[in-house]
Amino acid sequence: MEQNSPILYILLAILVTNLIRVLPMLLIKGPIRNTFLRSFLYYVPYVTLAVMTFPAIIETTLTPLAGVVALVVGLVAAWFRLGLFPVSIICCLIVYLIDSLLPML
Amino acid sequence: MEVTDVNNRHHTNTNTLGQDILEGLRDGTPIALGYFAVAFSLGIIAKKAGLTASMGFFSSFFTRASAGEYGVYTLVAIHATYVELIAMCLVTNLRYMLMSAAFSQKLAPGTSWFHRLFMACCITDEVFGISVGHRGYTPPAYTYSAALISSLFWASGCAIGIVAGGMLPTHIVSALSVALYGMFLAIIVPPARRAPNVLYALIASFVLSGLCAIAPVVSEWSSGTRTILLTLLISSVMAWLRPIKNRESNGTE
Incomplete structure (x- = not known):
């Protein structure tokens, strides 16, 4: 390529990434009437977040066990509606404890 | 919260x-x-x-x-x-x-x-x-x-x-x-307690996402690509099998 400065790459990435975000929002005005489309969009956020959580939560920790326990406890805590921050902190603490204690056993 | x-x-x-x-x-x-x-x-x-x-x-x-x-x-x-x-x-x-x-x-x-x-x-x-x-x-x-x-x-x-x-x-x-x-x-998770359809969608997502991470060929794809394809697939199937009623998605009744 002619220019090797990261700046041009960065600017291009910023432009493209934000265009992707903005286009549907600007094109869709008002509520969607089509039942399939509305149902599809209703499920999208749940499915995307679920797919991104599992199995990534197990792959990101030092030991898979820490991720598994954090996932199970996180699911239970979320089921009882503990809220975003408490569930996050509980998961972090579990991973920290298991990841730092396990090598000592 | x-x-x-x-x-x-x-x-x-x-x-x-x-x-x-x-x-x-x-x-x-x-x-x-x-x-x-x-x-x-x-x-x-x-x-x-x-x-x-x-x-x-x-x-x-x-x-x-x-x-x-x-x-x-x-x-x-x-x-x-x-x-x-x-x-x-x-x-x-x-x-x-x-x-x-x-x-x-x-x-x-x-x-x-x-x-x-x-x-x-x-x-x-x-x-x-x-x-x-x-x-x-x-x-x-x-x-x-x-x-x-x-x-x-x-x-x-x-x-x-x-x-x-x-x-x-x-x-x-x-x-x-x-x-x-x-x-x-x-x-x-909390919405899944009230809406069984959301619960089914979550279970399907976890299972399929887990399978795709270990399946041959599919696991070679980037996690971003897998996220897109699984989202399109699971949301479409759910929308087809379990379309939402008007009330569920639109507060204006």
């Missing part, structure tokens, strides 16, 4: 502007913590691509895409073509198109062009998650404040990662990185 049905728009927003901002900051804080950890490791890759700390801050603040930025920095490192860069941005960020379309249904009727534009720019997996999780229509101030605090941590994490590389103990980085996933769980 208020985390209610993703598409529950019955509730009218009775909050003042200040309350919206505070709630956005409150819900944005766990996101910010998780972002910091992830961006820190992203910074280590950005450094390999030749970015300075200030470039990393600028790039991360305005791009705000984990998989997308990861892809971009690996391309910058090998001096790839601009066409490749654009293709990478499209594939790794395609889910934002779906989110933007879904988010458009959560804005109050008559929301100005300005707010539509800037709220769309705020979309990341997590800010989108809490924004559509907001009861009723999502107030712009809520999304903006959550996006601001999380983006500042995201950009700082990247810049500090570039400077301080591997100085943080790995088990602390590891622990911080699950903050994001804990937050995802807190968003998607």
Whole structure:
């Protein structure tokens, strides 16, 4: 390529990434009437977040066990509606404890 | 903590502007913590691509895409073509198109062009998650404040990662990185208690996502690609088998 400065790459990435975000929002005005489309969009956020959580939560920790326990406890805590921050902190603490204690056993 | 049905728009927003901002900051804080950890490791890759700390801050603040930025920095490192860069941005960020379309249904009727534009720019997996999780229509101030605090941590994490590389103990980085996933769980699980269809969608997502990560061929694809394809597939099948009733998605009855 002619220019090797990261700046041009960065600017291009910023432009493209934000265009992707903005286009549907600007094109869709008002509520969607089509039942399939509305149902599809209703499920999208749940499915995307679920797919991104599992199995990534197990792959990101030092030991898979820490991720598994954090996932199970996180699911239970979320089921009882503990809220975003408490569930996050509980998961972090579990991973920290298991990841730092396990090598000592 | 208020985390209610993703598409529950019955509730009218009775909050003042200040309350919206505070709630956005409150819900944005766990996101910010998780972002910091992830961006820190992203910074280590950005450094390999030749970015300075200030470039990393600028790039991360305005791009705000984990998989997308990861892809971009690996391309910058090998001096790839601009066409490749654009293709990478499209594939790794395609889910934002779906989110933007879904988010458009959560804005109050008559929301100005300005707010539509800037709220769309705020979309990341997590800010989108809490924004559509907001009861009723999502107030712009809520999304903006959550996006601001999380983006500042995201950009700082990247810049500090570039400077301080591997100085943080790995088990602390590891622990911080699950903050994001804990937050995802807190968003998607409570609505599943009330709506069995959401529960089925979550179970299908977990099972299929797990299978795709170990299946031959599919597991070779990037996690961004798998996320897009699984989202399209599972949401379509659910919409086909279990279409929502009018009441579930539209508060105007």
